Amino acid sequence: MASPRIIMKLTVTAARKEPGDVLVIDLKHPRKPVLPAFEAGSHVDVHLPEGKVRQYSLCGDPTELGRYTIAVKRENDGRGGSAWIHETIAVGSTLPVSAPRNHFALKPGEGPTLLLAGGIGITPILAMARALARQAKPFELHYFTRGRALTPLLEVIEDDLPGGNVRIHFDDEPQTRQNIAALLANRSDDAQTYYCGPPGFMAVVGRAAQHWPEGTVHFETFQPPEFDGAPPEPFVIELAEGRVVEVSAETTALAALRAAGVPLMASCENGVCGTCECAMLAGQPIHRDAVLSKEARGHRFIPCVSRATGVLKLDL
Incomplete structure (x- = not known):
């Protein structure tokens, strides 16, 4: 079952405009001098008004645990999150931010x-x-x-x-x-x-x-992969306890699971952030995300975009 992630109310301690219509923001905890550690490649979820959630990579030094730094490019044709940040955020503002997650970690090794x-x-x-x-x-x-x-x-x-x-x-x-x-x-x-x-x-x-x-x-x-446009087919999700959830051709696995009472968290809902990732026990998935590695696709599943053939058993 998905567990709630830590959400911290961080204070904007610096905000500067950079070329390319980018706003660089430093975030610190109002009371704690040290934030949860992160590795290079990590990102955080920034929670915006009206339930919007956006993912931004941490571009600061991973050894500086007193602050997070994100850089937000204003996308005038986007979904409104970056515009809200550019128009609203200033020094002293508060932003709800998740603990860091990493789907883009450096692999150990000594090679170039x-x-x-x-x-x-x-x-x-x-x-x-x-x-x-x-x-x-x-x-x-x-x-x-x-x-x-x-x-x-x-x-x-x-x-x-x-x-x-x-x-x-x-x-x-x-x-x-x-x-x-x-x-x-x-x-x-x-x-x-x-x-x-x-x-x-x-x-x-x-x-x-x-x-x-x-x-x-x-x-x-930052964008979901493109597909061949083949129409989706219905399939069935079997939960760990044996309960069955039907997924119609017109809905996503995420929506069907939520409608069945499974409290699965999600954020981007287009397969690029990994928030709704869950364990897969058996079945033939049709992976349509841009998050999972080839190895992970054998046992993990992204229900906001991915589908399946027949019966898919999830550890939920």
């Missing part, structure tokens, strides 16, 4: 790490670069942006990271451009790559990294 970020996708990648630099592990960070005047967190990157490890590529400065396919053409022994950014960037990197061995390429996406 290639970090690729596009636009606001720099947020989890920056935390990874900080962690690798602190551990004196070999890495390269390649940051792809439209132009210097539109690049958020540029000053932070230049001040906090070793210059020899960082390459910044501006679309409007030909001398800085980098072909992603060429960058990923040759893989060093034991190398891992991590990437995050807008859909077009994600597609380019994904294609360029297809020849890398399984388990060496890791990504986090």
